[in-house]
Every structure is written in C-alpha cells, then in structure tokens.
Amino acid sequence: MRPLQNPFYKKLYSPxxxxxxxxxxKVKQTLFSQINTIIDWTPIRAxxxxxxxxxxxxxxxxxYDSLVLFKIKLLRT
Known part of the structure; x- marks a missing residue:
C-alpha cells in the first residue's frame, strides 16, 4: 500500500x-505551457x-538553442 493510500498517512504527513x-x-510549468500555446514562436525563431x-x-x-536564449532574456526583463 502506497503512503498516500494509507488512511492514517494524512494524520502523520506534514509537507x-x-x-x-x-x-x-507546477504552477510555473502550467504558466509556461499556456504561454507556448498562445504565442507562435515560429516567426520569432526565424x-x-x-x-x-x-x-x-x-x-x-x-x-544553446537561440529561442531558448530569447525566452530566458524575456524572463529576466
């Protein structure tokens, strides 16, 4: 039985x-995936x-890939 399935685990578990x-x-990953779906990076890459x-x-x-470097620069500004 995994710890998360154990009914007593919730009482003993502290994050x-x-x-x-x-x-x-995970929140950041979701934000980045949403940005990737909104923005078409193909013309920017060209x-x-x-x-x-x-x-x-x-x-x-x-x-490094040029688009990755560009995205890093965007995050820093």
Missing amino acids: SFADLFLGQR IIEVAYTKGYKSTGRPS
Missing part, C-alpha cells in the same frame, strides 16, 4: 519544503536565427 517548492513549480550565429566546434558542449 516538507521540497513539497511546497514542487507545488509552486527572426532570431538571422541575428544569432551559432558556433560550430568539434570540441566542447553544443550551443
């Missing part, structure tokens, strides 16, 4: 800091790809 943090994270030049090297980590 931890991680539980509260993950609960807030504009960004013209200005953003990726470096292609045989060594090192691959570069």
